[in-house]
Amino acid sequence: MACIEARGLRKSFGTTVALDGLNLQVEEGRILGLIGPNGAGKTTALNAIVGLTPYEGELNVLGQDPWNKRDRLMNDVCFVADVAVLPRWIRVCEALDYVEGVHPRFSRAKAQGFLAKTTIGPKRRVKELSKGMVAQLHLALVMAIDARLLVLDEPTLGLDVLYRKQFYDALLQDYFDRSRTIVVATHQVDEIQNVLTDVMFLDRGRIVFACAMDEVESRFAELTVNPENLAAAKALKPVNERQLFGRSVLLFDGVNRQELAALGEVRTPGIEQLFVAMVGSRAGRPEGVAV
Amino acid sequence: MNSASNVVNETPAQATAIAAGAISWSRRMYWCVRRELWESKSVWIAPAVAAAVTLVACSISAMRLPERLRTAAAADPMRQMNIAEGPFDLAGLLIMGVTFLVALFYSLDALYGERRDRSILFFKSLPVSDLTTVLAKASIPMLVLPLLTFGVTMATQTVVLLVSRAALAGSGVDAGAAWRHFSFWHSQGMLLYHLVAIHGLLYSPFYGWLLLVSAWARRLPILWATLPPLAVGLFEKIAFNSSFLAGWLANALGGGSGRTASAGSGMSMDSLTSPWPGDFLSSPQLWINLLAAALFLFLAVELRKRRGPI
Numbered sequence: 258m259a260c261i262e263a264r265g266l267r268k269s270f271g272t273t274v275a276l277d278g279l280n281l282q283v284e285e286g287r288i289l290g291l292i293g294p295n296g297a298g299k300t301t302a303l304n305a306i307v308g309l310t311p312y313e314g315e316l317n318v319l320g321q322d323p324w325n326k327r328d329r330l331m332n333d334v335c336f337v338a339d340v341a342v343l344p345r346w347i348r349v350c351e352a353l354d355y356v357e358g359v360h361p362r363f364s365r366a367k368a369q370g371f372l373a374k375t376t377i378g379p380k381r382r383v384k385e386l387s388k389g390m391v392a393q394l395h396l397a398l399v400m401a402i403d404a405r406l407l408v409l410d411e412p413t414l415g416l417d418v419l420y421r422k423q424f425y426d427a428l429l430q431d432y433f434d435r436s437r438t439i440v441v442a443t444h445q446v447d448e449i450q451n452v453l454t455d456v457m458f459l460d461r462g463r464i465v466f467a468c469a470m471d472e473v474e475s476r477f478a479e480l481t482v483n484p485e486n487l488a489a490a491k492a493l494k495p496v497n498e499r500q501l502f503g504r505s506v507l508l509f510d511g512v513n514r515q516e517l518a519a520l521g522e523v524r525t526p527g528i529e530q531l532f533v534a535m536v537g538s539r540a541g542r543p544e545g546v547a548v
Numbered sequence: 549m550n551s552a553s554n555v556v557n558e559t560p561a562q563a564t565a566i567a568a569g570a571i572s573w574s575r576r577m578y579w580c581v582r583r584e585l586w587e588s589k590s591v592w593i594a595p596a597v598a599a600a601v602t603l604v605a606c607s608i609s610a611m612r613l614p615e616r617l618r619t620a621a622a623a624d625p626m627r628q629m630n631i632a633e634g635p636f637d638l639a640g641l642l643i644m645g646v647t648f649l650v651a652l653f654y655s656l657d658a659l660y661g662e663r664r665d666r667s668i669l670f671f672k673s674l675p676v677s678d679l680t681t682v683l684a685k686a687s688i689p690m691l692v693l694p695l696l697t698f699g700v701t702m703a704t705q706t707v708v709l710l711v712s713r714a715a716l717a718g719s720g721v722d723a724g725a726a727w728r729h730f731s732f733w734h735s736q737g738m739l740l741y742h743l744v745a746i747h748g749l750l751y752s753p754f755y756g757w758l759l760l761v762s763a764w765a766r767r768l769p770i771l772w773a774t775l776p777p778l779a780v781g782l783f784e785k786i787a788f789n790s791s792f793l794a795g796w797l798a799n800a801l802g803g804g805s806g807r808t809a810s811a812g813s814g815m816s817m818d819s820l821t822s823p824w825p826g827d828f829l830s831s832p833q834l835w836i837n838l839l840a841a842a843l844f845l846f847l848a849v850e851l852r853k854r855r856g857p858i
Contacts (some may be wrong), residue, residue, distance in 0.1 A: 304856075307672075307673065308672075309669075309672060309856060310856075311854070327672065327677075327678075327853075328675050328676060328677035328678075328680075329675065330675075331672075331673060331674055331675040331676075332675045335673065336669075336672075336673035337673070338666075338669040338670070338673070341666055342666045342667055342668075342669040342670040343667065343670055344587070344662070344665060344667035344670065344671075345665060345667075346586070346587050347586065347587075348586075351583075351586050354579070354582075355579055355582075355583050356674065358571075358575065358576070358578070358579030358582070359571060359575075359576045359579050359580070359674050359675060359676050360571070360674055360675060361570040361571045361675070395670075
C-alpha cells in the first residue's frame with residue numbers, strides 16, 4: 258500500500274487553478290521534497306493530504322480519505338505548517354499535557370528528552386520564546402509522536418541557518434527510520450537535498466519533474482563546456498544552458514558521461530540547478546525565481 | 549518533463565494496520581475543555597474577582613446591618629427580611645451578570661481567535677475532530693460557566709451569610725424574624741436550577757449563534773453577531789410594522805413560560821422561583837431553543853472544517 262496516492266487531484270480558488278490534475282504516489286519510507294515557486298500549489302497539495310482542504314479527484318493517505326477522516330488520519334500523520342502555528346498563550350508544559358491527552362501515540366518522555374537538549378523551560382509561554390525555540394518545541398512535539406507520515410510545509414521558514422541545519426539533522430538522526438515517510442515542501446532547496454530520497458518540482462499546479470535522488474546522479478550531468486567544443490556539446494541536446502564566468506554550462510539528461518567528459522568539465526548538478534532548468538526556463542519566467 | 553504518473557517507489561508497501569485511537573472520546577473532550585480554560589483565563593478569573601468585590605461590599609454593608617434591622621423591626625417583618633437578604637441576592641446577581649458577559653465574549657472569540665493566530669493549523673494537526681472541538685468550546689458557556697457560577701455564588705453567599713450573622717450576633721439584635729422565611733439550601737437549589745435551565749439550556753441558541761459567527765467572520769465578529777439581527781428587526785418594523793423577531797427574542801430569553809415573572813427576567817433573582825421544572829421542560833420554547841442551538845453548532849462544525857487561518 259502506498260503511503261500517499263493521488264489521481265487527478267484538482268483544486269481551484271475561484272478562477273485560479275491551484276492543483277491541475279496531480280497524479281502522485283509516495284511509497285512508505287521515502288523522504289520526498291516538494292519544490293516549486295511561490296503559488297505553485299505546494300501548500301494546497303499538502304493541505305489536501307492532511308485534510309485541511311476539500312479537493313476534486315482521488316486522494317488516499319494511509320488508506321483514508323483525508324477530507325472526511327482528518328481526525329482519524331491524524332493518529333498516524335503529523336503536520337508542521339510553519340513555525341508560527343503554536344498558540345502563543347500556551348505554556349510548554351500545557352502543550353505537552355494537551356498533546357499527551359489527545360494523541361494516542363505521543364510519548365511525553367521522548368518530547369521531554371528532546372526539550373532537555375534545548376534551553377526551553379517547561380513553564381515558558383510560546384509568546385516568550387524566540388522563533389527558533391518555537392520551531393524546536395514544535396519539532397519536539399512532532400518527533401515524540403510515533404507517526405507513519407510526517408508532512409512539513411516550509412518548516413524552517415524565517416529561521417537562521419543554524420536552526421535550519423539543526424532542524425533537519427534532528428529529523429534525520431532522531432526521527433527518520435525506513436518505516437516512516439516524510440513529505441517536505443520548501444524553498445531552501447540546497448539545504449535539504451542531502452536529506453531527500455526523492456524530489457518533485459511543482460509549477461502552476463502541475464508536476465513538472467519527479468525523480469529519485471539516486472536517479473538524478475545517474476541521469477543528469479552538468480557540463481562546463483570548453484569553448485571550442487560548444488557546437489559539439491549542443492549537438493547532444495542539452496536540456497538547459499546557462500553562462501558562468503563567461504563559459505557555457507550545459508545540462509544533459511541521459512547522456513553518457515564519458516562522451517561529455519571529452520568536451521569539458523562534468524559534474525552532477527544540484528537540485529537547485531535542476532530546478533532552475535526545469536521550472537525557471539518555462540514560459541517567460543526569469544531564471545532562478547524563488548528558489 | 550510533464551509526467552502523467554510519478555512513482556516514487558522502492559520500499560515494499562507494508563500493510564501495517566493502523567492501531568485504532570486508544571483514547572476515549574471523553575478523555576479528548578476533557579483535555580479540550582481544559583485547553584479552553586488555559587486559554588481563556590477570564591472564565592474563572594472574572595467570577596472570582598466579582599466574588600471578591602461582592603465580599604468586600606457585603607462586609608462593609610454588614611457593619612450597618614444591625615442598625616438598619618433595628619429601625620425596620622418597628623415597621624414590619626417582611627421589610628426586615630428584605631434588608632437581611634438584600635446583599636445576599638445582590639451578591640448572586642453580580643456574579644451571574646459577570647459570568648453571563650464572560651460567556652458572551654468567550655463564545656464570540658472561541659472559533660475566531662484560533663483562526664486569527666493561525667493556531668487552528670496546530671490544533672487541526674492533532675487527532676481531534678471538529679465536532680469535539682466545537683462541543684468543547686460550546687460547553688464553556690453552556691455547562692462550565694453555569695456550574696462555576698453556582699460554585700462561586702454559593703461560596704460567596706455562605707461567607708456573606710456568616711458575616712451578616714456575626715454582625716447581628718455581635719450587636720445583640722434579635723434576627724430571628726429576619727431569617728425565619730429564609731432557607732439557604734432552598735435558595736441554592738433554585739440558583740442551581742436557574743443557572744442550568746436558563747443560562748445553560750434556554751440561552752444555548754445565543755451562545756450557538758455567537759460560536760457560529762465566530763467560526764464564520766473574517767473580521768469583527770461582534771458586528772456580524774449583532775448588526776444582522778438588528779437590521780432584520782428594523783427592516784421588519786419599517787416594512788411591516790411588526791416586531792416578530794424582537795418578540796421572539798424576548799420570548800426566547802424569558803423562557804416562554806407563563807410563570808416567568810417577566811420577559812427578559814433571566815437576569816433577575818425573582819425568576820429563581822419560576823418557571824417550574826414541569827412547565828419548563830414541556831414549554832415548546834425550550835425545545836425550539838435547543839433545536840436552534842443544535843443547528844448553529846452543526847453549522848459551526850462544518851465551517852470550522854472548511855475555514856483556515858485568516
